[in-house]
Amino acid sequence: MSPDMIFTSESVTPGHPDKLCDQISDAAIDAFLREDAGARAVVECALATGVVFLAARFAADARVDLSTLARKVILDAGYCAEGFDARSCSILTSSAELPLEAREPPPDALDEEAIARRVAHEQANVFGFACRDTPELMPAPISFAHRVARALDGARRAGLVPSLSPDAKTQVSVEYRRGRPSRVHGISLTLAFDEPAPGPDARERIRALALEALAGGEVAPDAGTTVHINAGGPFEIGGPARHAGLTGRKNGIDTYGEFARQSGSALSGKDPSRIERAGAYAARHAAKNIVAAGLADRCEVHLAYVVGQAQPLSLSVETFGSGVMSDEALSKRLSAVLDFRPAAIVRRFALRTRPASAAPTGFYLPLATFGHFGRPDLDLPWEAGDAAEALRG
Structure with missing residues (x-):
């Protein structure tokens, strides 16, 4: 630039239709994980005037009333009048329940052997970014x-x-x-x-x-x-009465405001076994800690994952000429300090157990509005500067 x-x-x-969908999807993820920390779930939402459609695919020892959950999110956002009303809108659901054997292992069972076995289930390029524009190390515009x-x-x-x-x-x-x-x-x-x-x-x-x-x-x-x-x-008319909404359509708002690269995959509506979500959090944590450690003024971390492999296929750092050492040296230091295997990320950030301790507000639901990164109002593990000292060497 x-x-x-x-x-x-x-x-x-929060009342924007796309963000309503993100909130409903993440509220569902919270609900599944609150009852079953080993749950796997993907929840997609779409809505328009008077109609909400929810599609859920999950393996969970849990009972989640998706319709009631959706109405609560819509009501909390402020829709309780003519045009779009949480109390009277039609809610259609489509659920595909998978065998319980498809669940993830309990968090306390994630030892070294189990972590090595938990490979990426999707191909993904994820990016993390940090800069000195603001105290939270985010780009100023977003x-x-x-x-x-x-x-x-x-x-x-x-x-x-x-x-x-x-x-x-x-x-x-x-x-x-x-x-x-x-x-x-x-x-x-x-x-x-x-x-x-x-x-x-x-x-x-x-x-x-x-x-x-x-x-x-x-x-x-x-x-x-x-x-x-x-x-x-x-x-004159806002919300679903004017334009439709869909989960995952506001990736720039969720990440860095298009100031930095981002994955094309949605963050909301997925449990943490999905590497495009957990990996994005790990990449932000890495980039923020490099900047917090004083090793660069601006940093992007790229992690590349392939199906069937635990270790990232590639880890690279770009400091845009602001680093105190070469980008290659920073990449090596980063890989020596932090573990980017999918299950290691889940364990480090406690991504499966936090929804239970964050009740009733939820852990993932608040992320669905005002961004997943640079949130001083939330105690997010990937926003911690806990790796800065180790990165300084």
Whole structure:
């Protein structure tokens, strides 16, 4: 990327149809693992006006009421009125239950021999990224877009903007100089309202909320920062009444805001035996620890997996010229410090047991909105800097 540029990333609020699907899918993963830590499950969701469709394929010693779970997620997001109502929408389910023998071994049975036997079941290229743009070591545009989306959702829930729909999109453009974020160039909001378009007072309140969400940081809005509200035209109807949703369609929002590479696979709706999910968490952990250790200002970690093999086929590090040693040397140091075999990742991050201890909010459900990475509001194991000292050598 050019050292001098303007980069834009977007986020959405929990009521966006695609994010509703992600939340329903991850709430189901939480539910399966809460009852059975060895469960394997893939849950896909699609929805449109008045209709929700859930497809689940699982092997689990658990009973999960997918319809009730979906209604709770939709209601929590704010849909309980004409157009799309959690209480009256039609929910269709399709379940394929696999033999219990297909479950994963209990977490306490993951010794060295068991880890070596647990191979990748899918081919996957996963990427992790970290940089010094923000305290959470994430690219500034996506971090800022999430902050604004969170502020809008909080304001709606608190009744500060009563007519605001649960469905909103935020875009934040950050100006870079010499490779570092220097200022917030602009904020664009696409909002739906349950009533006719808001008057000047409500629009000014929304504008102030967006600016306040980004105030106080080293990189913040200034007198030249623009704020646009529905610049593309009226957005009178939001949510599933306007556009359909699907699990896994917001990968940029879930990861790095398209600032860095990401896998084409969805993160939500999969248990941690799926390497495209667990591997993405391990790659982020590795990249963040390299940056946290002071070994680079910007780092991407790539892990390549093939079916039937436990060890990654390839592990590579790219520091974009910011590393204190060669990328090859960092790759070797990383492979010596961290174990990237699928079962080792699951054991290190306790990915199968966390849903039980995170009840009732769930462990995977909160990840389905505002990103899977750079989350200071959540105690995520892949966001820990616990490998930094070892990486320094």
